[in-house]
């Protein structure tokens with residue numbers, strides 16, 4: 001029976017009131033719905049809906065809008081919005097409250113409810129390749145960053161010929177800032193953020209630094225505008241402090257691009273005691289501290305958003321939030337997705353993600369279209385009126401019609417990664433993995449394993465049934481596509497996972513002694 005939910009101006013068909021309706025229906029990675037057009041599904045805030053309808057709390061699923069166009073803004077977005085891109089580090093699929101997790105993330109949940117959730121948003125399986133994809137709009141195979149992460153002792157970084165998102169937005173008149181983790185190389189000053197398009201830098205270059213001392217492997221890794229910085233504080237709070245300061249002091253005659261790249265909740269597991277005390281009931285020590293780290297980051301997100309609001313910038317700001325890879329198998333939870341960080345299963349590469357822009361993106365919409373972080377580059381450049389023409393070809397697509405209007409994904413296929421030892425590709429509902437369980441951090445060489453798995457994600461979103469024998473032609477089709485990418489791949493830069501014995505740690509990372 002059609003129900004008009006006037007508060008959101010949505011015309012939806014209510015389903016799922018019947019007893020026993022599968023709760024997970026909304027999560028289904030369905031084939032294109034021929035009756036209803038695009039893949040998008042809608043979900044209005046359940047609590048609000050129940051309140052509006054005067055209904056008691058009960059399992060309820062809203063899907064199958066009869067008029068999907070009404071969900072989305074029809075007018076083009078204003079030009080040159082402020083852009084705040086918030087990236088969490090190793091945050092698991094189910095480690096946000098709005099995915100049903102038991103870690104408290106009220107600020108993230110509220111923000112997600114105010115915008116469009118991107119429930120099939122893919123990233124790379126580990127930190128550096130995701131960040132390079134975001135910065136360049138190009139898959140890591142294009143420039144040799146497809147294997148592992150940029151280690152502190154790596155003698156390479158994001159190649160200097162790559163044009164970055166910050167460069168492009170700066171050219172378009174933006175003030176650009178990165179606060180938090182860079183992780184794309186610090187071999188020399190040329191590789192540092194202020195040489196890669198950022199007007200302002202604050203934070204660190206490596207992963208896994210100490211949250212309180214800001215030391216990584218004996219060297220200081222804390223900097224402002226790429227100069228060494230010694231100060232007290234827990235990194236998550238410091239990153240929030242600096243972000244708030246920037247928002248408060250920003251010259252609003254120029255649009256702002258603020259890239260907030262928290263190192264939380266990546267290891268080492270450290271958090272202020274007041275947050276740990278919230279989770280006394282969690283017995284496993286590292287999970288307890290991890291939960292504290294997530295909630296502290298959630299407060300930091302809330303502070304940044306509040307600063308935008310107080311400055312009157314929220315309505316002209318596109319906020320995007322996502323994790324850089326899935327949760328680790330040790331402390332994170334990616335339930336019900338299979339696998340974890342560093343693997344190519346969904347739990348490693350499909351992450352919590354959403355976009356918020358009050359007045360432009362409607363609240364409570366869920367887009368179930370496959371997108372990839374590599375898409376953010378052309379999408380944001382277009383919104384910013386930045387130059388898209390460049391020497392190096394872009395892999396990403398403009399996904400704004402999908403995010404804002406519910407159009408089908410612009411991708412016929414998405415490369416999830418390709419290394420000499422493994423790879424994965426998503427093509428429509430189909431996904432092929434080659435050695436998908438091998439860690440991204442140990443894939444620099446050929447391995448003896450040859451494990452292929454083919455899944456139909458619309459029927460099997462949790463990757464349980466390998467369909468290679470049942471669909472040999474589909475297997476061959478995707479295998480050929482994956483091989484094509486492998487043939488195009490640059491030779492990967494592969495650092496040793498352990499520090500070489502002859503490597504001398506500098507006093508300050510990024511500043512050779």
Ligand SMILES: [Ca+2]
Nearest residue numbers: 089090127324
């Ligand atoms: Ca990460």
